[in-house]
Amino acid sequence: MMKKTLQILSGNEALALGAYHSGVQVAAAYPGTPSTEILENLARFKDIYAEWSTNEKVAMEVAMGAAYTGARAMASMKHVGLNVASDPFMAASYTGIIGGLVIVCADDPQIHSSQNEQDNRHYARMAKIPMLEPTDSQDGYDLMGYAFDISEEFDTPVLLRTTTRISHSKSVVDVSRKRVVKNPQPAFHFNQQKYVMLPVYALPRHALMEKRILKLAEYSETFPLNQITWGKRDLGIVTSGVAYQYAREVFPEASFLKLGMSWPLPEKMIKEFTAGVERLIVIEELDPFLEQNIKSMGIEVTGKEFIPLVGELNTQIVTDSSSGAGLLPESEKILDPASGLPRRPPLLCPGCPHTGIYFVLNSLGQRSKLLESKDNGPQEPKLIITGDIGCYTLGALPPLGVLDTTACMGAGIGQALGMERAGVKSKVVAIIGDSTFMHSGITGLVDAVYNQGHITILILDNRTTAMTGHQEHPGTGISAQGEETFAVDIESLVRGIGVNDVKVVNAFDLKALRNGVKDSLDRPEVSVIIVRGSCAMLIRKRANPRKVDIEKCTQCNYCLGLGCPAIQSVDGQVFIEPTLCAGDICTICEQLCPQKAISA
Amino acid sequence: MSNGKKMEKIDLLVTGVGGQGVVLASDIIGETALAAGFDVKKTDTLGMAQRGGSVVSHVRLAPKVWSPLIKDGSVDLILAFEKLEAARWSHFLRPGGITITNNYEQPPLSVSLGQEVYPTDDVIAAALRRQTDQVYFVDGTGRVKELGNVRTLNIFMLGCFSVFSPLEAATWRESITRRMPENIREINLTAFEMGRKEIESVRIGKS
Structure with missing residues (x-):
């Protein structure tokens, strides 16, 4: 027996190590919570190629190209990243691959750090490709091996779908596999029928996809991580992903069908399981994906009648909802959270380069009035500020309150132009970060220039x-992978447009x-301001924290409007916490103070 | 009242404010428990909270752990690096559980702006005492300031927790040594010992 090598790994670390041991040669990604650490961990291995791509679509295309040459390749992204990448994702299903192609998408039930909680399992069904779902880090490590094998055996990309709770939980993993590279010398072979998706070639590929998914359904009947665990026969639970863990804990005696491969479904196995239990339920997060597909097999099953559709599950929610459905005795009364406690939402950091420009926008746009007045009917902002996705989204919250919209990466520029062209009387400003501008802001800017917009675009360049x-x-x-490479100059790029x-x-x-x-x-005309200042978290030097001179301070509390965590107030007197203040790199509060009461 | 040393499983919440080292502390707990032969799961619910927001780690040690998240009302011990955060998660505590709270106040922005009020010590203690008498406050921030490095607070708090854990002090020291870069290893090991002593004296003070 192989020696057990136990480590505590997060789901993302396990996926990265699983991919490495499975011989992945090319990995591409765009950062996005909760998927980021997959590529970060892979990039540490210098015997593979790993890149941060400009966006998820490019990451998918890079991985696709590599897979066409017989290399094992992977693209990882957050759930909404797959929306961006969905065009090449669908194409990859048509063309198939040569080397294994695995797409990892990390969904975010509960919207811990996203703009939605879409259930990406639907993508597997739409693209007619197999989907694997880990229930913990060990599964993540193991499934990655199967994913590449399945991809190559069936000539298909494989979707490996994880969620925040899997990706960001740590659990014990036996990492005893060793890295094996199947095809150390990739080569591309001429094959237009496979790779050139002209109508004449694409239609036959669709027919092949339909045959492929039938073969995969057959394969899923014997897939080793589709497992039946017989317990008491009065209740049978079908589940996948992290929901399996909650269900096992809440129903320790029930029978379980755990689906490590949740598309296509093993119909025979599900029917065998159904026949073995008196009542069948599905416990799954978000949409009734398993439930509806099992129902379409003509099987009587319940799930979303009592398991919530919204938010992530946990053992408490599964317990309470199962009690409500009569599956468990009335659950014990639990304490309410202590009432009246102040909230502690995330903030822009001390020394954040976004604080200054946000303060300016707040005051020029008289945003505080918007924030304060409630229930006075519709209000038109004096300055409309369309936002984007990044730390700067936090500036939507009080006291800065500077954003009017946040939809998805890159959306703010197009939205700004649309508002202006709709004919609003207010001026419109779009805000976007440097990385987000590269990701999907450039095309919006081209559009605004081409269509002669009169908008201002702020690119917050924190490097x-x-x-x-x-x-x-x-x-x-x-x-x-830490190498010096060509730096795209935002200023020249914008001028070039x-x-x-x-x-x-x-x-x-x-x-x-x-x-400015x-x-x-x-x-x-279209005007662009590049607001440049390094992220404070990247600058270790913290010289000369600012202090408040109590003699001079009139307690106007103007500085508190910056929302800087270092500026605090106890019993009406403002002070600056020296362990938090960024000091010389910032000085925004010092510039702001009308009494000149803040200095080093 | 049990001294907690014979626990076969511990469901633990480690909580604080972004930047206090909650995640590293809970990582070290997990690694120490694995070294001692436990099954371990841990998960951090921070969302976007690394930016000064509220942070809580669920850490579970047992012969076999299923869910990474602990059920409400079944936490054995809350280890809080900031006292408002202790109160925030107090409803997770099981009857008779233990709370160790760093007696340190970091006012949220809404408090500084005068929109909300920071709870008094009585309010915080009352929230914790809803389930248990084992409510311990330690002056962690004060002690590590004396030590000369406030960033060792998380390891000081681990020292406090270690006294209640089923894990040997030597195993703790090994995993701290493994995790800490050489230049801050010694000071963290000292903080760990200070935490152990501090909680012992606080407990004696109570009985």
Whole structure:
């Protein structure tokens, strides 16, 4: 027997190690919670190629190209990333592959750090490709091996779907496999019928996909991680993913069908399981994906009548909802959370380069009035600010309150143009980060220039992909594997697109920011301001924290409007917490204080 | 009142504010428990909270662990690095559970802005005492300031917890040593010992 090598790994670490041991040669991703650490961990292995791609679509295409040459390849992304990548994703299902192609998507039930909680299991059904779902880190490690094998055996991309709770939980994994590379010398072979999706070639490929999914359904009947565990026969539970763990804990005596491969479904196995139990239920997070597909087999089953559709599950929710359905005795009364406690939402950090520009927008747009007045009917912001996805989304919250929209990566620029062209009287500003601009802002900007918009676009260039934990991007000039590479210069790029008015402004200079924005708002053209300042988390130096001179301070509390976590107030007196203040790199509060009461 | 040393399983919440080292502390607990032969699961619910928000880690040690999340009302021990956060998760505690709270206040922005009020010590203690008498407050932030490095708070708090855990002190020291870079290894091991002593004296003070 092989020696057990036990480690505690997060789901993402296990997926990365599983892929590495399965011989992955090319891995591509765009950072996105909760998927980011998969590529971060893979990038540490110098005997593979790992890249941060410009966006998920490009990541998918890079992985696809590699798989066409017989290399094992992987693209990983968050659930909404698969929306971005869905075009090549569908194409990959048609063309199939040569080397194994695994697409990892990490869903985010409960919307811990996303804009929605879409259930990406539907993508497997739509693309007619197999889907694997780990229930813990060990499964993640093991399933990755199966994923590449299935991909190659059936000439199909494989979707490996994880969720936040799997990706970001740690559990014990036996990592005893060793890396094996199946095809060390990839080569591309001419085959237009397979790779050129002209109508004449694509239609026959669709027919092959239909045959393929039938063969995969047969394969799923014997898939080793589709497992029946017989317990008491009065209740049978079909489940997959993390819901399996909650269900096992809540129903320790029930019979279980755990689906490690949740598309296509093993119909015979499900029917055998159904025949062996008195009552069949499905416990699954989000949509009734398993439930509806089992129902379509003509099987009587319940699930979403009592298991919530919204939010992530846990043992408490499964217990309470099962009690409500009469599957468990009335659950014990549990304590309510202590009442009246102040909330502690996430904030922009001390020294954040977004704080200054947000303060300027707040005051120029008189946003505080918007935040304060309630129930006075519709309010038109003086300055409409379309937002995007990144740390700067946090500026939507009080006291800054500067965003009017947040939809998806890159959306703010198109939205801004749409509002302007709809004929609003207010000025419109779009805000986007440097990494997000590279991801999907560029095409929006091209559109605004081409269609002669009169909008101002602020590119908040903090020199990193901050929100997901500081990944490199095309603007930083460093690769995912730490090598120096070509840095795309945002300013030249913007000028190259045809923007005449491009300003680069220091993110920590309040006066320059205010003047820059005012100038841009008055211009009858697309104006871009690159607000440049490094993310404070990347700068270790913390010299000269600012102090409040109590003699001079009139307690106007103007500085508290910055929302800086270092600026606190106890019993009405403002003070700056020296262990939090970023000091010399920032000084925004010092520039702001009308009494000149803040200094080093 | 049991001293908690003979537990066969522990469901633990480690909580604090983003930046206090909650995640690293719960990682070390997991690694120490694995080294001692436990099945372990841990999960951090932080969402976007690394930016100064509320952070809570669920850590579960048992012969076999299923769910990574602990059920409400069944947490054996809450280890809180900030006292408002202790109160926030108090409803997770089981009857007779243990709470160890760093007696330190970090006011949320809404409190600084005067929109909400930071709870008094009495309110916090009352929230914790709904389920248990084993409510311990330690001056962790004060002690590690004396030690000269506030960032060792998380390891100090681990020291406090270790006294109640079924894991040997030597195993704790090994995993701290493994996790800490050499330049801060010694000071963290010292913080760990200080935490052990602190909780012992607080407990004696109580009885």
